[in-house]
Amino acid sequence: xxxKRITKxxxxxxxxxPEGFTVSLPxxxxxxxxxxxxxxxxxxxxxxxxxxxxxxxPTDYPFKPPVVKFVTRLYHPNVTNDSLGNVCLGILxxxxxxxxxxxVSVLEAVRNLLVEPQPDxxxxxxxxxxxxxxxxxxEQKAKAQVTKYALEDPVFPATAN
Amino acid sequence: xxxTSQRRRRRDEDDYIPFGxxxxxxxxxxxxxxxxxxxxxxxxxxxxxxxxxxxxxxxPARQISRRSGIPHIDALTTLNPDRYSPxxxxxxxxxxxxxxxxxxxxxxxxxxxxxRHSQYYAASNPRPGPQIKPHLSSLDIPRRxxxxxxxxxxxxxxxxxxxxxxLCPICHDPLVDPVTTPCDHxxxxxxxxxxxxxxxxxxxxxxxxxxxxxxDCTSSIRLIRTQLNNLVVKCPHHGRGCEEEMKREVVERHAxxxxxxREFPCPDSECEKTVRYKPADDKCQHxxxxxxxxxxxIEEADSDIxxxxxxxxxxxxxxxxxxxxxxxxxxxxxxxxxxxxxACRFQSVGCPVRVIRAHxxxxxxxxxxxxxxxxxxxxxxxxEIIETFGNLGSQIRHLRARxxxxxxxxxxxxxxxPLNRPGEPGFRDVRAMQDLDAGFGEVHHNLNNLERQNAxxxxxxxxxxxxxxxxxxxxxxxxxxxxxxxxxxxxxxxARPTSSGTTRPTSMGSDTVQExxxxxxxxxxxxxxxxxxxxxx
Numbered sequence: 001x002x003x004k005r006i007t008k009x010x011x012x013x014x015x016x017x018p019e020g021f022t023v024s025l026p027x028x029x030x031x032x033x034x035x036x037x038x039x040x041x042x043x044x045x046x047x048x049x050x051x052x053x054x055x056x057x058p059t060d061y062p063f064k065p066p067v068v069k070f071v072t073r074l075y076h077p078n079v080t081n082d083s084l085g086n087v088c089l090g091i092l093x094x095x096x097x098x099x100x101x102x103x104v105s106v107l108e109a110v111r112n113l114l115v116e117p118q119p120d121x122x123x124x125x126x127x128x129x130x131x132x133x134x135x136x137x138x139e140q141k142a143k144a145q146v147t148k149y150a151l152e153d154p155v156f157p158a159t160a161n
Numbered sequence: 162x163x164x165t166s167q168r169r170r171r172r173d174e175d176d177y178i179p180f181g182x183x184x185x186x187x188x189x190x191x192x193x194x195x196x197x198x199x200x201x202x203x204x205x206x207x208x209x210x211x212x213x214x215x216x217x218x219x220x221p222a223r224q225i226s227r228r229s230g231i232p233h234i235d236a237l238t239t240l241n242p243d244r245y246s247p248x249x250x251x252x253x254x255x256x257x258x259x260x261x262x263x264x265x266x267x268x269x270x271x272x273x274x275x276x277r278h279s280q281y282y283a284a285s286n287p288r289p290g291p292q293i294k295p296h297l298s299s300l301d302i303p304r305r306x307x308x309x310x311x312x313x314x315x316x317x318x319x320x321x322x323x324x325x326x327x328l329c330p331i332c333h334d335p336l337v338d339p340v341t342t343p344c345d346h347x348x349x350x351x352x353x354x355x356x357x358x359x360x361x362x363x364x365x366x367x368x369x370x371x372x373x374x375x376x377d378c379t380s381s382i383r384l385i386r387t388q389l390n391n392l393v394v395k396c397p398h399h400g401r402g403c404e405e406e407m408k409r410e411v412v413e414r415h416a417x418x419x420x421x422x423r424e425f426p427c428p429d430s431e432c433e434k435t436v437r438y439k440p441a442d443d444k445c446q447h448x449x450x451x452x453x454x455x456x457x458x459i460e461e462a463d464s465d466i467x468x469x470x471x472x473x474x475x476x477x478x479x480x481x482x483x484x485x486x487x488x489x490x491x492x493x494x495x496x497x498x499x500x501x502x503x504a505c506r507f508q509s510v511g512c513p514v515r516v517i518r519a520h521x522x523x524x525x526x527x528x529x530x531x532x533x534x535x536x537x538x539x540x541x542x543x544x545e546i547i548e549t550f551g552n553l554g555s556q557i558r559h560l561r562a563r564x565x566x567x568x569x570x571x572x573x574x575x576x577x578x579p580l581n582r583p584g585e586p587g588f589r590d591v592r593a594m595q596d597l598d599a600g601f602g603e604v605h606h607n608l609n610n611l612e613r614q615n616a617x618x619x620x621x622x623x624x625x626x627x628x629x630x631x632x633x634x635x636x637x638x639x640x641x642x643x644x645x646x647x648x649x650x651x652x653x654x655x656a657r658p659t660s661s662g663t664t665r666p667t668s669m670g671s672d673t674v675q676e677x678x679x680x681x682x683x684x685x686x687x688x689x690x691x692x693x694x695x696x697x698x
Contacts, residue, residue, distance in 0.1 A: 004316070005333050062331055063359035099356045099367040100330035 002061045006031045009103045018107050026156065032057040035156045040114040045139045046074060049146035052154025053110065065097035066106060071156055073149045075142040077117045077128035088123045089113065293380040295338040299350040300477045307468025312397060312416050315351060320393040320406050327389055331356060331367055335392050339381035344371040347381050358482050376502040376517055398422040436462045507531060510540060
């Protein structure tokens with residue numbers, strides 16, 4: 001069943017992707033791993049960059065939330081600033097996840113997170129403090145990382161499966 | 162139309178209870194019969210209508226099922242056109258009867274709650290959840306336990322874009338066996354169960370995360386079910402080449418019975434039988450082997466069907482969603498399952514509440530019908546009064562009966578006397594009375610006779626008396642004559658011997674006087690003793 005829903009959702013997302021997203025499936029892999037590229041809207045500090053997102057859907061999706069990871073580094077309070085790129089997203093927490101949530105909603109939440117970081121629920125305390133107290137510095141560093149990492153097409157890791 | 166549809170209509174009316182109890186016993190019993198009907202596996206890709214093939218199909222599995230008295234799947238999937246009307250797989254036949262359940266209840270109490278309420282009180286048996294029995298594929302039975310033989314209603318391919326409002330929020334496909342939560346969200350039966358089973362918070366609504374109990378969910382309304390059943394789907398064998406499209410409500414019948422693509426010839430060219438699925442290798446699928454769980458000998462191709470009946474195979478409890486041995490199912494439902502909905506312990510005194518078994522004791526503590534609670538005490542006293550009243554009523558009836566009996570006896574005693582009253586009170590026997598009457602008459606008669614004899618005798622005596630008087634007179638005459646004669650003779654004697662006569666009073670003892678006298682003395686004494694004796698003294 002999950003495969004059916006995932007296939008369906010992928011068809012929807014790839015046909016009418018939410019603004020700024022392009023979605024593709026990695027070659028020779030199951031539908032449980034999606035390669036997503038996000039271009040944030042102009043009002044975002046991350047604007048010109050293009051960010052690779054690896055969306056992994058558990059086998060018991062939609063009863064378990066999908067896992068979202070940035071493959072492109074970014075200077076963001078809610079994304080670990082390392083090669084893992086873990087994202088803290090409220091709707092993806094197991095206690096908040098609803099099986100009725102669609103992947104489109106997850107993607108839109110990710111985009112909103114880039115437009116408007118949530119420093120009150122941070123993964124990177126330091127960046128969150130900086131975001132709260134010294135917004136220009138944070139924007140400067142964010143843009144620096146964008147130019148450093150995010151101007152080229154994101155490179156997705158070879159899928160394990 | 163047919164009796165089935167009439168029954169269904171009746172059930173629908175039963176279902177509609179505007180202010181009725183939370184549980185709908187009539188439909189609920191259907192759920193309970195789920196197991197007793199032996200899980201009619203809806204999709205069995207064999208043809209029950211073909212008589213010629215039937216012999217070939219007499220497989221060990223079938224023989225086993227016949228031997229063990231389990232209705233064979235073919236019999237369960239027998240074509241009944243009416244089965245495929247709006248509710249299709251959601252509707253099973255009506256429960257055999259509700260009477261066994263009714264019998265368990267307090268008859269006296271039930272009689273006070275006629276009609277609808279009697280149903281209400283009849284619902285004492287466990288209830289696993291939404292009333293309408295779901296399709297077998299909704300129970301999410303693993304392949305290992307034979308689900309391959311079940312048509313997966315959740316895997317159907319729909320033609321065109323269904324109304325987005327009919328989609329399940331979880332699987333994003335048209336709803337199958339729709340179930341509505343108390344917070345008014347609707348999901349597929351299987352999706353909601355899976356969600357509740359996998360949710361870390363336990364039973365919560367997948368949309369608004371409201372806590373919910375499975376037993377509080379209900380089957381969605383008929384309007385939705387009808388709409389869903391009218392959706393057009395492709396034949397599940399469209400991958401094999403079938404191009405049929407049909408309403409969802411008849412797809413099962415098509416896939417099971419009608420579709421020409423439902424079977425393959427056995428890959429073994431020497432075997433004439435067919436298989437339902439394309440096997441992975443070219444081995445014959447009709448070699449007998451032992452069932453994985455029980456001792457039955459089955460053909461490989463029929464193992465799925467067997468697994469859906471095998472008592473050692475597992476099935477899912479529709480209440481707690483746990484996999485249980487099929488042979489343990491009854492015990493599980495009646496004793497073990499904590500998620501099954503049961504009636505309050507004080508149902509017999511009127512508590513209408515139904516809770517899951519795990520909460521039964523909890524509810525009992527706060528139940529207003531608990532005998533130790535204030536309201537329970539009132540209820541109990543009222544019931545006692547009612548009971549006393551009933552007892553009094555029966556006592557009155559008893560006494561009336563006795564009174565009737567007594568008065569009947571009295572009538573018996575005092576009834577006959579009018580016949581006897583004219584006669585002697587002491588003599589009841591008419592015959593004795595007659596005897597006495599006869600005796601009396603005889604005596605009377607005899608008395609008359611005697612009187613007559615007496616009179617006659619008296620008449621006879623009168624002349625005798627007269628004669629006696631005459632004789633007496635004669636005697637007196639004679640005596641007088643004799644006396645005269647005697648006195649004369651005496652005078653004569655005196656006249657001749659005067660001396661002798663004078664000497665006698667003076668010389669009394671002279672012998673000479675006495676000797677010639679004796680004859681005379683004797684004569685005197687004979688006639689008058691006084692006259693004679695006096696001189697002697």
